[in-house]
Amino acid sequence: MRKNNPAVRVLVTALMLLGGIAFILPFLWMVSASFKPEIDVFRYPIEWIPKHWNAYRNYRDVWFGDYPFALYYWNTIKVTAWTTLVSAAVSSMAAYGFSHVDFRGRNALFVLVLATFMVPSASILVPQFLIFRWLHLFDTHLGLVLVGSFSALGTFMLRQFFLGLHPDCLDAARMDGAGHARIFARIAVPLVRPAIATYAILRFIWTWNDYANPLIFLRSDHLATIQLGIQKFASESGVFYSLIMAGTVSAVLPLIAIFVVGQKQVIEGIALGGVKG
Amino acid sequence: MDKRTDKKAGKRRRTRKENWAGYVFVGPMLIGLTVLTVIPTIITLMLSFTDWSFIAGIDRIRFVGFENYSKLFGDRVFRISLQNNLAMLLVVPVQMGIALVLAVIIDRVVYGKSLFKVLFFMPYISSIVAVAIVFQLLFHPSYGPVNRFLAAVGVKKPPLWLADVHYALPSVMIIMAWIGIGFCLIVYLAALQSIPGDLYESAEIDGARAWTRFARITLPLVSPTTFFLLVTGFISSFKSFDIIKVLTEGRPAYATSVITYQLYTTAFEDLKTGYASSIAWFLLGCVLLITLVQLYGQRKWVNY
Structure with a gap:
């Protein structure tokens, strides 16, 4: 050209x-x-x-001032790390099950998983809230982690990659007497590790930025995540706009950092999901 | 026992083992989705036929049939919210158009592609709360930089933006487009990269001009992507909640209220669980409808 x-x-x-x-x-x-x-x-x-x-005074006042900003930060890191971990683990397992284990009812169950993908999260907030209160998961970080961890998207996305594995190398392992647990842990996961990393980065970004779920499922101030924190900070601290901006910069910074480091994974993940449609 | 039944028994044993392995692998995800999505969806449907407030206790549930749904269409706030949602759909094609033009320029002309990807993608990965707070200050009616600039260049009465009934929704829509362009851009760039370069080459030899190449090669070949972005864009536009909650809370005078925001206030501020559930099912119905159109249209719309 x-x-x-x-x-x-x-x-x-x-x-x-x-x-x-x-x-x-x-x-x-x-x-x-x-x-x-x-x-x-x-x-x-x-x-x-x-x-x-x-700068020094602004950031000092935000981080060590009247608002427990550092605590919000720590809460967010905790929730985000656990959600990413649990979600990646559960999604890879399900993805492997739906691609390489030949069990009864597989297709029907997979359709069920895909169907849940269509339900907007706003539509089920009220029953989730009720179930969480009933299970004593309301106003806990565990509840927040669970809400973020189970999504059909991860299963669907990773399944594509597991399906792309050459059946020969899995069959060879099976001939040698390896069970599914062994094949999954020793062969399949290492081979699709880049895809799992991509999904984990995306899940990390989404969880870090999540505002609606903490808003609904948390009440105590000492459990609040950074997104709730900066909004509270912005609406309550009144006219200290320089401090509010220092807070938002602090909230966005880790994401920009992750994005710059994992740029290739993020963009490929988004593009892949998009082009495959 | 002959060899054949022996083999059969072995196979049955293996199948049972295989079944168990399958359930163990997909089990955690299935249980999670069942408890957190499937059951809540059904509960929402049941609650939508009741008049109930969750603080009142289960014994106070009253079955009212389709009353909530018929009330919905007489509800002025709901009608305004739905209109706003429909108006906001306009954002999707606009941001896609801008993104496609940018993508073509970035893909074919500029140096340093990845820098541009990062620049335009930044709003998308930033938190909506942070973005909303920054825009609130930028568009502040009296001392925000935008209006100070307009005043400086001689605009007598600059709009009040988010505080003005007429400008609030367009302002929100501009911000939504700003956030969404990066996503469309990334997806379009990936699609453009899969178009073989020799198509353009031969078109050029035949004397096709830039515009013709764009209209005859690029547009048709990215049409699956266009369709995908349009549908997912419509769906996420219908689902948008964070930006409204943080930026405007539906104000002024419901000018920026949307279905999800009304759902939230009805459920968690007015504590009308039954009525909120009917809004929730309306939302679900809209998303379902768009998805069905997608499944049907995928084959018809996409033209190679």
Whole structure:
């Protein structure tokens, strides 16, 4: 294919870069505001690079001030890590079962799993809430982990990869007398590890960002996750916008970090889910 | 015992073992989904035919037939919320169009593809709560940077954005599009990469111009992706809740209320469990309808 003229490409790249920066201006504003003293936050024209720096005090006040921000953070790390772990484990097991174990009722059960995918989470909030109160899972982190861990999406996505494994290498193991547990742990999982990693990263991002479930299933302040925390912080701390911005930057930062590190996995995971449709 | 029955018994034993192995592997997921999704779906359906508040205790449940559903269509707030949901569907094709144009430029012209992927994808991976708080400040009617800028360039009465009945919903829609563009872009880029380059080459030799190549090669070949994005976009648009809850809480005057938000307030603030359940089933019905259209349309719409 004939490549475009390099001069044109450079020009378009420059224009796109400008557009891209304009696109993330809200983020740049957020970061910049989190570094400023309060009175400079809304100064116009906008000082993108703060004239007066107040970053240290802002972040110190957010993290070690009146709000238990560090606790919210810890709660989020705990819930997110457990959800990611449980979800990856349960989804891989189910994916293996639905692809390489030939048991009775497999197709019917798989259709059932797919059908649950269509139910919007908002539609079942009330009964979930009731069941959780009944099981004493309401207002616990365990309940939140369970809600986030069982989704048909993981089963469906990982099943595609397990199906892609060559049957010969699994059969060879079976000839040698290996049972399903052994084949799963020693052969199948290591082979689809990249796919499991992709799913785990996606699940991590979704759980970290989850707002609706903590809102419904948690009540105690000391259990709140970061998303509840910053919203509470924003609506209660009134006019300290520089602090609010320091809080939102702190909440978004781990995700940006994960995204930059696991960029390839995230993008491939999203693209794969999308293109396969 | 002859050899054949011996073999058969062996096979039966293996089948039973295989069955057990299968149930052990899929068991945890199935139990979880049953308790957390299947049973709640059925309970919601049953509750939607009752007049009940969950704080009142189970013995106070009263069966009212289809009353909740008939009340739904006379409910002004519900009608407004549904209209808002339908208006918000407009976001989907708009963000897809922008994303496709960006994807084509990024795929074919620019240097440093992955930088652009990261830039445009950032809103999608950021938390909606953080995004909503930032936009609340940016679009603040009196001292937000957006209106300060408009005032500076001479706009006499800049809109109040999220606080204005007429501008609130469009403002929310702009933010939703901003969040969603990255997702569509990534998916389109993947689709573009699977189009063989020699198609364009031969089209170019035949003298096809850029626009013709786009309309005759790119568009038809990404049509499955377009269809997928449209359907999933519609579904997630119907399901969106976080952004409304954090950004506007349906204000001003229900101008940004949506079905999920009304469902939430009915269930957890007004504590009308029965009525909320009928809203929940309406929502489920909408999503189901879109999914059925997808299953049916997948074959018809997609044109190679």
